[in-house]
Every structure is written in structure tokens, then in C-alpha cells.
Amino acid sequence: MVDRVKFKNGIEISRLGLGNMRLPVKTPLKREANPMIDYKKGQELVDLAYENGVNYFDTAYMYHAGKSEKYISNELKKYPRESYYLADKLPIFMCPKQSDMEKIFSKQLARCDVDYFDFYLLHSLDGKNWAKCKKFGAVEFIEQKRKEGKVKYFGFSFHGTVEDLKEIVAAHNWDFAQIQMNYLDWKNQKADEQYQILTDAGIPVVVMEPIRGGKLAEPIKEVKTLLNNNNPEISYAAWALRFVASHPNVLTILSGMNEAEQMLDNLKTLTDFKPMSDTELKVCANAAALLNKKDVIPCTGCDYCADCPKGVKISSIFAEYNKFKNGEATESEVKAEYTVLDGKASDCIACGKCASHCPQQIKIPELMQNQMKSFFE
Numbered sequence: 001m002v003d004r005v006k007f008k009n010g011i012e013i014s015r016l017g018l019g020n021m022r023l024p025v026k027t028p029l030k031r032e033a034n035p036m037i038d039y040k041k042g043q044e045l046v047d048l049a050y051e052n053g054v055n056y057f058d059t060a061y062m063y064h065a066g067k068s069e070k071y072i073s074n075e076l077k078k079y080p081r082e083s084y085y086l087a088d089k090l091p092i093f094m095c096p097k098q099s100d101m102e103k104i105f106s107k108q109l110a111r112c113d114v115d116y117f118d119f120y121l122l123h124s125l126d127g128k129n130w131a132k133c134k135k136f137g138a139v140e141f142i143e144q145k146r147k148e149g150k151v152k153y154f155g156f157s158f159h160g161t162v163e164d165l166k167e168i169v170a171a172h173n174w175d176f177a178q179i180q181m182n183y184l185d186w187k188n189q190k191a192d193e194q195y196q197i198l199t200d201a202g203i204p205v206v207v208m209e210p211i212r213g214g215k216l217a218e219p220i221k222e223v224k225t226l227l228n229n230n231n232p233e234i235s236y237a238a239w240a241l242r243f244v245a246s247h248p249n250v251l252t253i254l255s256g257m258n259e260a261e262q263m264l265d266n267l268k269t270l271t272d273f274k275p276m277s278d279t280e281l282k283v284c285a286n287a288a289a290l291l292n293k294k295d296v297i298p299c300t301g302c303d304y305c306a307d308c309p310k311g312v313k314i315s316s317i318f319a320e321y322n323k324f325k326n327g328e329a330t331e332s333e334v335k336a337e338y339t340v341l342d343g344k345a346s347d348c349i350a351c352g353k354c355a356s357h358c359p360q361q362i363k364i365p366e367l368m369q370n371q372m373k374s375f376f377e
């Protein structure tokens, strides 16, 4: 059984949590905007996770084009409600009006077919979203839901600056916080500082993107060589998970696992877990340095930006570009893939809609209009 970590009120959370942003699909065609979810495979994966002790299941209103909440509640239906913890999030950035918070919250309970959420987060906070939370009284709104028994533990997920985080941490007595943490973003996205701020404030950390959208499970060949030279017995994904789990204030690590093989490997990594040695931590820092030498776009493929009015296939374009930069494909190969995309860089009208949703703060309109256009077209 996978390790469990003590939380509040005597409850224990599995060190590995199941993220449900990228779901198993029947037709995994990268150019299809919203492929069909494979519910049968999903059930097998949820069963495998549950039977091996995973008890934390994370979803969000917008994941998988709004289908994730219904999906995970459907797959968990056969298990007693009190035997697992369901985490969901309020997308303040999708609330033009204050009353939208209530509408969305009610819809989430209905979609998940539950009476309460165990863990509930303000989704993707940064300075701008936090300002809106303050304006709409989002903290008070969720605290009211807690009083009504509809929320048990209240936290936030975060994609802003260190200064934003300090302000948010000081503003409320949070039960937990979710940050993007992996060996590449430890320095790149200042995850080290974020982790320390939360630890100093006594706030347990839920980790998202531990394998950076899968990129650290199949890293560039220089990183593979480095990791193999230090321990050829474990997978590249295990290196990434072990790095994160070696930090004692980590409560649970969310991984989106679409294959049983991945899940079994992750379960093995986080069962009877022993933290990394200083030498292994140094190897991870060296792997990050090798990755940083490549001039890639730091896109995780989350598709928060997918609702482009001109249909620009943003994440697919960045993925092809990165494949070339990482040496995984030749220039002509990635250009051939680009040719068949039906929303190209030159279709971008620089409306800026995508950039405001990007948790990695990628300057998408500028990149589309300049670097991507001149490389691919």
C-alpha cells in the first residue's frame, strides 16, 4: 500500500494523489480538442489507485473541458463516500459576477453528485485572481460553505509571484496550499521559495506537476544519461517523484496517470519511501541545469489556454517546437506536423485571452506572432 501522510484531525492522506486534468481518452489524437474519455480504462485506473491505498482525488471545474468532475465522481461511485477525499476548486477567473461563485459551487456539487468536498481550493491564484477574490469575498464565501458542512478543508492553488504568495498566506488561516513543484521548477519557478514560505507558515503542501506535464518522465538524452549513471534501476518519473517527496512538508503529490504501468511505477516509488540523499538531490539540480540549456517554451500542455477565438492550437505548436529544441525530432519532422494543424501561429490576432489563463505566464501572443510564426511558416 502506498504511504500515507498525517494531516489534520487524525486523517491520513496518501502520498500519491490522482490528478484528473488529463484523462484517459479513446482517441488520443493530439489535434483533437476534446477527445472521448475512456471511462472503462478510467475505472480500471481509479480501481488500481484505490486498491493500492490512494485516497486523494483531485479535479477542477474546467479540467478536460468541464468533464473531469463528472468523470471522477462516476469512477468513485462504487466506493463509500467517507473512504476517499475529493478535492475541487473555485475558478474565480471564470466568475464575471460575484453571484457566479454560488452558481459554480452548486454546479460542482451536482456534477460530482456529492453533498460536500473534502478539500476545496481557490483555483490558480496569482495577484490578479487574488484581487478578484478579495473584491468578491471568495474566502468568506467558502468559509460559509464550510459552516454549512459543504467544505471540510480550505486551501488554494497557486501560480503567482513570491510576493503574491506572501500576501495570500498572511490573509487567512489556510488548511493547505497547492503549488507547482518539481526539480526543474525548484529554481525556475521559485518553487523552493514558495515551499519555504508555506512551510514556515505551517501550511502543508499539495504538489502539482511533479513530472512537469510528463516531460520529466521522458527527458532529453543528456538527462537520461545523467540519471542512469547515478541509478539505472529506477524510472525517470521516479527520480522526479522522489525529489518532490523528499521534502517533509509535502502532504500529497498529484500525478495524472493514464496508464496502469505509470501508476504502478508511481505507487512503487511512494511505498516505503526513503528521502533522497544529498548526492541524489544534487543530481536533480544538475539535471535541471541540463534542461535549462535547451531554449524550450515552458509549456506543460495543461490547455488552460485552449479556448482561443481563432482556434490556434497553442499547446500543440509549443510541443512541436520543443521537440525540435530538445533534439527529439528534426526541423522537417516538426514542420510536417505543424502543417496539418488547423490553427496556426499566423491565425493569432494577439487578443491576449490565452495569456491571462496561462499558469506558466508564457507570453503566448508575442511568441505566436514572432518566434513561432517565423520558425514554422
Ligand code: SF4
Residues within 6 Å of the ligand: 307, 308, 309, 310, 311, 312, 314, 347, 348, 349, 350, 351, 352, 353, 354, 355, 364, 365, 368
Ligand atoms: S492571443 Fe492569439 S493565440 Fe492567444 S487567444 Fe488570442 S488569438 Fe488565440
Ligand code: SF4
Residues within 6 Å of the ligand: 298, 299, 300, 301, 302, 303, 304, 305, 306, 314, 315, 318, 357, 358, 359, 360, 361, 362, 364
Ligand atoms: S501555453 Fe500555458 S496555458 Fe497553454 S498549455 Fe501551455 S502551459 Fe498551459
